[in-house]
Amino acid sequence: MYLHGTSTINEQGHLEIGGCDTVELKEQYGTPLYIMDEQLIRQRCRDYMDAFRATGMEFQVAYASKAFCTMAMCRIVEEEGLSLDVVSEGELHTALQAGFPSARIHFHGNNKTPDELEMALDAEIGCFVVDNFIEMQMLDAIAAEKGLKPGILLRVTPGVEAHTHEFISTGQEDSKFGFDIGNGTAEEAVKLAHKLAHVELLGLHSHIGSQIFEVDGFQVAAQRVADFARQLQQEIGVIFKVINLGGGFGIRYTEEDSPLDTAEYVHAIADAVKQQFAGLEGQLPQIWIEPGRSIVGDAGTTLYTIGTSKDIPNVRKYVAIDGGMTDNPRPALYDAVYEAVLANRADDEATELVSVAGKCCESGDMLIWDIELAEPIAGDLLAVSCTGAYNYSMASNYNRIRRPAVVLVHDGESDLIVERESFEDITRNDVVPARLRSSVSVQR
Known part of the structure; x- marks a missing residue:
């Protein structure tokens, strides 16, 4: 072994x-x-933070807590300066009980309940990753009742199929997650979010799969998201401050697995965003990513x-x-x-x-x-x-x-x-x- x-x-x-x-x-x-x-967990966290600092870009590295979520793990993540992804009220509760700063919590999920939205709004979390129209309208309505305006990312499917197991591939068109760029629903979602009074559209999110051993998929996703952003900027003048390219970075389970070094993933993503967004108005967007497996x-x-x-x-x-x-x-x-x-x-x-x-x-x-x-x-x-x-x-x-x-x-x-x-x-x-x-x- x-x-x-x-x-x-x-x-x-x-x-x-x-x-x-x-x-x-x-x-x-x-x-x-x-x-x-613990030492290896902390080193993995630091590898991501150091690699992004070397790019000179603004960024957030959010640990995907679904990989391993305990109060002690939340404390380690907080101490290492990462943000935190949650996908349920249970994960959110764990993070809050651990004293994790709510402003650095991002809430994912394709079927967030009204109770979960209320709980997260009351905690004043940093961002919701909105997955569908029903959620967007519920969030806007509940936020209006509370006099809040939460930041949101829209999860889009860029039509990229990662080289991974079919059950953990999520960026292709036939997926339960997100708004599809190819069939026009993502454009409709951006236009709706841009009009709503009680959400702030921060940017776009995509996630192409898990246990990925190459950078090509992330580069293609960055290109398609940038093309989409350029189209919406021209049509309605929206400027995206954040581009989240998800996680899915592979690890070595057996000798047949050949993951890249953390810095190789990070620099490839950063270079792709710099290249693809260079011609758009405004500053380069912040890059957010969501490693989970590759940390723990x-x-x-x-x-x-x-x-x-x-x-x-x-x-x-x-x-x-x-x-x-x-x-x-x-x-x-x-x-x-x-x-x-x-x-x-x-x-x-x-x-x-x-x-x-x-x-x-x-x-x-x-x-x-x-x-x-x-x-x-x-x-x-x-x-x-x-x-x-x-x-x-x-x-x-x-x-x-x-x-x-x-x-x-x-x-x-x-x-x-x-x-x-x-x-x-x-x-x-x-x-x-x-x-x-x-x-x-x-x-x-």
Whole structure:
């Protein structure tokens, strides 16, 4: 397994992350366990900020909190000077509870409810990324009642298909997100927003997909958004102050992945915006981007305990762990592929081909197909790398399995930032109607 960030193998042959022995982490916190490398998270944040400062352009880097959203993560993002994207009232609540500055919060989503719009307006967040006409009109009406005029970006689909999985490609015309440039709805949206009295049109937003390994898509998106901006400037005189080109920057999950350095993405985007917007009136727009996975993805490792196994001669050997699709649904959703190592025997030679199965009652609960490990036995610890993004965020209680704890490691210290769910948490919101209580003895 490729060692990311501060990961090393110590003298005992144990995997260490952030100076913390994973065997000791298991003894203290149990498994499954999400381990987040604080130093690597902060370095990823700084890479983006430093790269943009070098361009000389005005910018905002907004962490896409859907990748991994906890109060501790919001604090790190705030300390590193980034803004924050949220997509729900739950993510907004988390950010506000963490004390994140509301002026640096951007609210995304294709179906924001009236309650969510009110909550965000009351918090006086910095920007709404408006996705459709209904939302725009609701926001204008609610803002009018409150005497507010929030800033908005209009999400447009530029017709760019990123080279990524079809389920995470979002910039093409056939998408649930945004106003389409090609069929004229984006032009109609700009003209409406320009007329409304209780929203301030700041600019345009586009997002072409996720886990992208080249800059071409962003360059084409910048060109199409600039052409669109030029058209609207000529027609109605609107000048866009902000161009948000989204996120989607890829990370290394396996040796087959070849992501670019952060600076390569940033400089390509900045150069494209400079070139494409050079002939338009007014100053160059600010560039906003929204990295999520590329900040936390390879900073996360999930630690499991190996349990049972099943060897089918001439077919395969299944090795089961104490987690699976409940803490990492990405293999089932996206055919995601991961690397792993026996954390308690990280120096041992990988000699046996096995498939790692989860514990859910689903044949599709397979974490890794066909990986070489050092003859795993019951009680060994399996560390799966690059699980920092969309693992905790997508975790579920399927089969009423408790969600794992999350620890933040740094300089040999570990801090619990999300407690492991208890059995009481599992049934906390259950309600037994009175008509059922008389016939069933409910254990307390």
